[in-house]
Amino acid sequence: MGRKLDALLGRNSNISKLKNLAKMAISRISILKNQRQVRCSHAQSDVIELLKLGHQERALLRVEHVIKEQNMLDAFGMIGNYCDLLIERAVLLENKECHDELKEGISSLIFAASRCGEFPELQKIRQMLTSRFGKDFANCAVELRNKCRVNPKIVQKLSARQPHLEIRLKVLKGIASEIGVTLYLEEDAPVIAAEEKLDVNQKQKQLEPKKSANLEEIIEDEKLSESVKARKKYRDAAAAAQEAFKAAEYAAAAARAAVELSRSESRDNDPDEYGGSAHQQGTISDSDGSMTPKF
Incomplete structure (x- = not known):
């Protein structure tokens, strides 16, 4: 109790x-x-x-x-x-x-x-x-x-x-x-627009990773399309080899032409290669065309 x-x-x-x-x-x-x-x-x-x-x-x-x-x-x-x-x-x-x-x-x-x-x-x-x-x-x-x-x-x-x-x-x-003041602030007020812009920026930030992923996908698609084009250019391996042979033959011909052109230019610039001119060899030409030594 x-x-x-x-x-x-x-x-x-x-x-x-x-x-x-x-x-x-x-x-x-x-x-x-x-x-x-x-x-x-x-x-x-x-x-x-x-x-x-x-x-x-x-x-x-x-x-x-x-x-x-x-x-x-x-x-x-x-x-x-x-x-x-x-x-x-x-x-x-x-x-x-x-x-x-x-x-x-x-x-x-x-x-x-x-x-x-x-x-x-x-x-x-x-x-x-x-x-x-x-x-x-x-x-x-x-x-x-x-x-x-x-x-x-x-x-x-x-x-x-x-x-x-x-x-x-x-x-x-x-x-x-x-x-007694009349407000002009409505749905398009600058402050409201700023808040909406902030919301949009936040949404864009959220979507940025997705955009990057899409960009990478586009690059991969472009690379893939180029390889597909390369495959479509040649129907088979023989055609590809023939095209490669032609390209190599053209390159060899161009190289030979370049060598010949280089030799030709060197002969034109070297007077001693073929004895030079008569005056440079120490002779003079007579009236009858015979050559007499120059003293």
Whole structure:
């Protein structure tokens, strides 16, 4: 009886501690929301200034910060609501298994704690809930497994991914309408075109190995076609040998002609080969045509 009472008192003590942590988390949320609200206001002011200056492409980039800060504000609001649920339904935490009425809230709080490192009270709540319902239950929520019961909206609000272009355009149009600025950013906006170009470049990089392979195939096909042409030129081995013999005979005749031409040129340039001219041999010609020595 004493052990049961101690266990019951210990359980009640843990529940009381969890309720106090939930209350402290709600107070922390008020501070964090004020900080995020200031950041969101600054980012929105930057967007308004860029729109007034006509830098709509830069405003489209800057509006991403507005969206992220607003998402965190919404997430903190949801976390506060789930903390209120823990306080109101604390009696249901006495069960060993998580009550269906609390599954979404507890799973969402555990998931949010894994994404909010600046929230110490929420981290302690996660530890207590993990100790109460087991690591498998906590891992199911953190890893977003099937039937984890985490609210999809809080998953979207705490996502680290860049907001979609459609969302950025929608928020930017809302801000522009408030200050009376007409947007010209549509589907053909420079920023959008740049993003599409980036996607195209990535696709081209993915296809480059395939193009290289195709180029190698083309070269091999060209080599193959040349060899086929060579085979088609000669019908059989005899024809190929005859053609080779003719080519060799033509080359030999050309070589002989080159030698004869070289000899002929050398005779024309050498005066001593045939005795040279009469004057060069030391004789003179008489009137009757006879040759007399020259002294």
